[in-house]
Amino acid sequence: MAKEECKALLDALSKVTACYRHLVLTIGGASDSQNLREELQKTRRKAQELAVAARTRLTTALRDKTTGKEERAELERLWVLFSTCLELLETDMRRALELGQEFPLNVPKKPLIQTGLSGGTSAVAARAMSAQKMKYEAGHDIDAADLKDLENEINQVGEMRYEMEMKVSVPQWTVEAKQDPGAELHSTVSAGASSLGLISAEEPKAFCDVSRVLAGIIFTAVLLVAIILAVCVAKLS
Template structure:
């Protein structure tokens, strides 16, 4: 009996840690999205592109750790139904966050093709008037690291979906519309695990 209580305490601690990591991941991906939306604009340049790459690396590091812990705990047998529901809820939220992150990486790849950096590192700002200068290609290849980032996130998603059989449609919202999303709260540094959705 004592072993069961100890295991339950361990899972509660793990779920809390995972919830905090999930909030940090949402904050990192939200920051990454803001940087992606500036690509090709007047604020584009070497600093913006390096900061986007750094924020992407941070999000991928968080997702790697969170995936490993969640998958390990979901495969444990000594998990109470309540704790399993919380872990499954976090798993589905994690999938959703990574899918949005992958979408933003693809958008960044497209924008970097439209607005390639010059050889000296300065970004080009195209107004769409007068076409390309010098007769260059309409869409030069984006930086190779973006393709690597996309492939890594895509591989993580595939591993998650095959590693745990948790259909996303088993989770439903439990807060009223318009009261703010988990991602929005996480971007503001807040974390309220267990209050935005529940497992059916």
């Protein structure tokens, strides 16, 4: 049960983290707005809630001495994935802080970044950019206060990562991967090569069949011409 719960938490965390990264890319662009900043705030806080829950569950499971060898190996793999996901989240939060400071909402004279994400890129971006999704009171400015909160939350995530290393020691180089590096790429290449091989094998066969048909037609035509010539010579003689 512990393993399944941890997997579910990590799956949710990875999706929310990916959503947050997608939204961060729009800061300073043509679609940047107060709506976007609000969505960024909600998304990163949801990610932090999931991170705290995943850390607590994984820590408890890994410190349990009764955990079997196979299950522990899987939990250690999940721990490494969680650590990597948390590192990516912290990196994106720092990027959001830098971009937010560089492109504050209350300074419209700042030039915009041409992110290329101003269109309908996904359901997430559409939700974040929709002016009808959320209503704000006049004069409400999330920008300055949120940047200060973001800075504090970055420090909290950093402290969380430090506490993780102190409570549970799982060196990444000791965790075995379930498949060889690039196995997915190799399988794709192999499949492509097999398809090409199949096509290559079929093409000569088809070519040989066509050649045989043409040879038969030519032979029949020559035979008919020879018979006609023979009949003509017999009549003339």
